[in-house]
Amino acid sequence: MTTLLIKNANIIDMIFDTPYFGDILIEDGKIVHIDEEIAAGDEDVLDAEGRFVLPGFIDTHSHLLLYGLYKSLVDLTPEAVKNVVDIQDALKARAEDTPVGEWIVGHGYSEIELEEDRHITIEELDAVSTDHPIYIRHSSAHMGVANSRALEIVGITEDTPDPDGGYFARTDGKLNGLLFELPAVEVLLPHLPKPTKEEMIQALEAAESDYIERGITTATEACVGLAHGADDYDAFTAYIQQDNDLKLRLMIDYHLLMETEALRGLSFSELKERIEALSDGQCTLDSAKFFQDGSIQINTAALTRDYHNVDDRSHIIIPQEKLEGLYMDFAGLGYPLTTHGNGDAAIKSIIEAYSKVDALPDYDEVKRIEHIQTGEYADIEAMKAHHIDGSFFTNHIYYFGDKHYEKFLGPERAEKMDPARWAEDIGVLYTLHSDCPVTPISPLDTIRIACDRETKSGRVLGEGMKLTRFEALKAMTVNGAKLNRTEDQNGTVDIGKDADLIILDENPLDEDIVLSDALIHYTFINGRMVYRKS
Known part of the structure; x- marks a missing residue:
């Protein structure tokens, strides 16, 4: 039995919004005891020296393989x-x-x-x-x-x-x-020149190292198939059989699920069981992935009103009737459903198609919309009504917000983009994400952007749309666990949970503290230290 005692920690458990001082006892990767003071025995002891312990970050949308491959x-x-x-x-x-x-x-x-x-x-x-x-x-x-x-x-x-x-x-x-x-x-x-399977595995290893260094303990590959089609699945299949640290979830492009011989016709439970067996439970299947529009900054997100810079509003990718049929087919196989939707026209199309799935008896899987950049208040209300979860690409505010304000969306829509505030107020389950490598991978940076809503020029887009530090931290921890339906395993610092933890040098709830990766001192996965600040 391996044991670790973390002493003298300020614990932000993500259940309460106030840190408390105490010790954490870990046995075989699980938190077994939390108290104001726990006497040391034979276990290894780590003195946190008053640093702040939080649950590890749960990244629900990024592209690990692309990120790793782009390095070359x-x-x-x-x-x-x-x-x-x-x-x-x-x-x-x-x-x-x-x-x-x-x-x-x-x-x-x-x-x-x-x-x-x-x-x-x-x-x-x-x-x-x-x-x-x-x-x-x-x-x-x-x-x-x-x-x-x-x-x-x-x-x-x-x-x-x-x-x-x-x-x-x-x-x-x-x-x-x-x-x-x-x-x-x-x-x-x-x-394009195809990387070998070995090169793709090396790319995933490089991505894993960077993610862990930034405090991520669970990550979701947001589209197996986006980089090199079926070769992606082969690379992930080989990678997950290694002794990896990062916990991983796989969204798989619906085309791959329909057209790849090894995947065609498999139910969600069948493929999930296969992936978990290959990875000894370290990796699991997340969902079937769809795209219903493009990107705001290239005028291909589907809007209900013309872009600010062109007399065009783009269009949805999958015709409505076909999308509804695809959803019904995959839901019939038990798959959770994840769909990319940036523009409000695409978001409305997705909500309408998801609503048809509600009629299926005994279907209770996650239905998600990704990015939700120009969702209107009524769209978020409709998501609530149809039990649809979401993940907001709030990094866009900092990295592209000035261009959206001046060029693509205009002031009115830019002020309301990435409306996580509405989801919080209405009660829609949501997370935040970087969509790495579209923007850099850093949960603390993403949290900062969601709270400040500042662009590169310092312009604030939607003063009333800001999240609090605690709300944004929840979006990257406990909300991620709820979205993944693993809240019984991770997302909070609590007895019985996996000891997936990060230790920060300063209190991230303190508004005077600048949030950056420099705050991360340790990352633990299953109670084992996998990163330590040099």
């Missing part, structure tokens, strides 16, 4: 490049070390962060190289830009029809290299 691509994030010339220089540097004919791929590209405030052109990419196919992945993951050699290899020509739900953009009738939305991007993705 050309870094085109706003932190690395400021303008088109910077992008060209970064790509040229990689081209010098890449054999002629091989692909050059970048990630983190965001035209709204560039000094030019526009997309890079196909001519500017061709100026880097026409001997190499070049493709740069947008930070949203919902579009990308290709040079002419890449389009040639993929076979996209002026006569290629746009796929349903996406399009190949044109300027004056000619392809300009911009591919919008997943159906268009997925035409190109199979031609």
Whole structure:
């Protein structure tokens, strides 16, 4: 029996909103006793020295595999490049070390962060190289830009029809290299150099290390299949058989569940049992994943009113009748349902389709909407009425809020974006997320943004929409456990729960404390220390 006694801790148990001083006794990965003082025996003792103990963060929506794989691509994030010339220089540097004919791929590209405030052109990419196919992945993951050699290899020509739900953009009738939305991007993705299974496993290991360092003890991969289709599932299957620390949940793209031979026709319970057996319970199946619109910052989120910058409101991806049929089919197999919805038109479509599932007898699984960026008050009320949970992409406020205010949504809608406040007030179960690698992975940063609602320029979007520190901490801990339906296992510091804990140097409930990853001193999973500040 392994035991650990944490002494002299300020405990924020996420049951009460006030820290209390005490000791925590852990046996075989479980919290067995909490008291003002516990006498030390033969167990290992850790003196918390007055630091603050909280339940480990539960990340309910990010893309671990993409995050890990992106580490090997050309870094085109706003932190690395400021303008088109910077992008060209970064790509040229990689081209010098890449054999002629091989692909050059970048990630983190965001035209709204560039000094030019526009997309890079196909001519500017061709100026880097026409001997190499070049493709740069947008930070949203919902579009990308290709040079002419890449389009040639993929076979996209002026006569290629746009796929349903996406399009190949044109300027004056000619392809300009911009591919919008997943159906268009997925035409190109199979031609990119595929990482080996070993490289994908290494990417997941790198992601796991970074997540744990930021206090995450349970994470959800938000779309197995988004990176490299069925190869994602093979990589995760191999990865979860290793001796990993991070607890993991898998959302699987519904196409994979329908089209992959190893998955086709399996019920939720059958596939869940298989995944848990392979991972010795460290990984489980979360849900079937759907996408019903795109991204606000590329004008592909489906709105009920035109964008502020264009006379267009985009459109939903899956026709309503088809979406309802898909939900009914997967619900019939017992799957919880998770759907990406940024724009209010998409959110309304999802709610309407989920409402049809309510008629199924004995179906009581989680129904979720992800992002909910422009949900209206009536939408949140409808979510409550139909027992729909949600996760808000509040990081958007800081990273893209200025552009949404000035360009994409205008002041009125930007002030109300990511309305977690309404969910809190109405009583809708919700969490917060970073959608990493769209924005950096850091629960404390996400909590800060939800509480401050400040953009990069310091503009506050919705003073009355702020969460309190305790509410935002709940969204990343106990609410995550409730959403995952694991509240009997984690999410609070309580007797009988898994000893998934973080210890912070300062009190995160103190408004004078700046929330950052620097506060994290220890991370424990099942009572074992897996991170210690150096």
